[in-house]
Amino acid sequence: MKKQYLTLAASYLAGLLFSLGLAVSGMTDPARVVGFLDIAGNWDPTLMFVLGGAVITTFIGYRWVFKQPTPWLAGRFALPTKRDLDAKLLGGAALFGVGWGLSGYCPGPAIASLGGVSLPLVAMLATMVLGWWIAKRIA
Known part of the structure; x- marks a missing residue:
């Protein structure tokens, strides 16, 4: 039972850090995202630095984490096993990109x-949930 509470607390802490990072960096403003995607106009490179920070942190963090025999709060590492590019992945990525570009919001x-x-x-959140619901029905 104690492990369940620790997992919940770690999840809340990760969510808090993620949302604070997004807010402090200005990534909750859809105009920033649209500005980043507007490479032919008034380009805003700030999203590139936020993504770069995430990639560097993940690169270093994963090197350390995978040296551990198991995760702290789970019995095993939950890693994706599928590595092939199929129509569902590419189509979903394209739909995600279009939605992100049109709304300026990532989930x-x-x-x-x-x-x-x-x-x-x-409107974006409602249609995101609708898209998730439709995808579950046709998958």
């Missing part, structure tokens, strides 16, 4: 933005 920043709820945010 994580959208959820982190719930503190300043707006009609475009609600």
Whole structure:
């Protein structure tokens, strides 16, 4: 039972750090994302630095984590086993990219933005849930 509470606390801490990082870096503002995607116009490179920070942190962190025999709060590492590129992956990635580009919201920043709820945010989250529901029905 104690492990369950530690896992829950670690999940909350990770979510808090993630949302604080998004908010502090300005990534909860869809205009920043759209500005990053507008490479032919008024390009905003800040998203590149946030993504770069995430890649560097993950690169270093995974090297350390995988030296451990097991995760601290799980019996084994849960890693993806599928490595092939198929139509579902490519189609889903394309749909995700179109939705991200049109709304300026990625799912994580959208959820982190719930503190300043707006009609475009609600519309994006509602259609994201609808897309998830449709995908579950046709998969």
